[in-house]
């Protein structure tokens with residue numbers, strides 16, 4: 659399901675430059691006399707007309723207060739006042755104007771709410787996170803993630819995978835030391851999750867576990883959390899630490915928490931590389 663909010667404008671080109679250049683929106687669709695912009699999953703459009711519709715407020719929300727502060731620096735000249743905590747809702751926000759005088763708002767929910775990500779933003783934006791905020795992950799968020807993870811595909815729908823959570827600081831530290839630098843991120847997060855699978859339940863338990871782990875990572879990102887695939891954790895000492903039967907497979911043990919920062923994507927090869935001719 660989706661929708662678009664439209665406004666009439668007398669300055670389509672100017673607005674296009676503003677919303678793409680200054681607010682970093684994408685052009686979702688250019689129909690000539692109407693242009694539709696996308697900010698995350700927020701779709702809004704402007705159509706050429708002989709009068710500008712400037713009522714209402716276009717609100718853009720972000721995960722961190724610093725992002726609001728950065729936008730304030732940019733839009734100081736049209737801002738009504740500096741960003742402030744508004745305990746009534748509660749949010750951190752300020753208002754400014756677009757070039758046609760339309761009110762625009764930059765806000766952060768407190769506590770932070772993760773943006774609703776579109777499918778491609780989810781797939782393109784997920785990163786391996788190796789440094790985390792110390793904030794605990796609420797139980798309700800974990801429950802939402804797990805509910806989504808019930809829908810990972812499995813061989814013959816065996817559903818042979820499961821999750822083992824670790825929060826104990828000492829356990830996290832020991833897990834992080836298992837593979838030196840490669841496993842270090844585990845101790846930097848408030849918790850870790852082993853994604854495991856049971857060979858008794860599925861002949862394809864390794865594939866089942868890997869897919870479930872990636873499903874978990876994408877869902878976690880959707881809810882604003884960071885993960886990192888830590889490989890080669892299918893080891894007896896890991897299983898002993900986490901109470902996992904030795905015959906089961908540990909796909910990965912990922913750290914889990916709110917990212918300290920989402921890094922830029924490491925460089926990717928061009929499409930040609932990924933398509934092979936026979």
Ligand SMILES: Cc1cc2nc3c(=O)[nH]c(=O)nc-3n(C[C@H](O)[C@H](O)[C@H](O)COP(=O)(O)O)c2cc1C
Nearest residue numbers: 784785786787788840841843886887888889923924
């Ligand atoms: C099978 C696999 C094993 C990985 N092992 C580790 C690891 O042991 N430690 C680590 O920090 N990152 C590990 N990574 C994360 C990769 O380094 C990362 O996915 C890659 O650099 C691309 O970055 P991105 O995930 O941010 O797009 C692993 C990823 C995969 C898929």
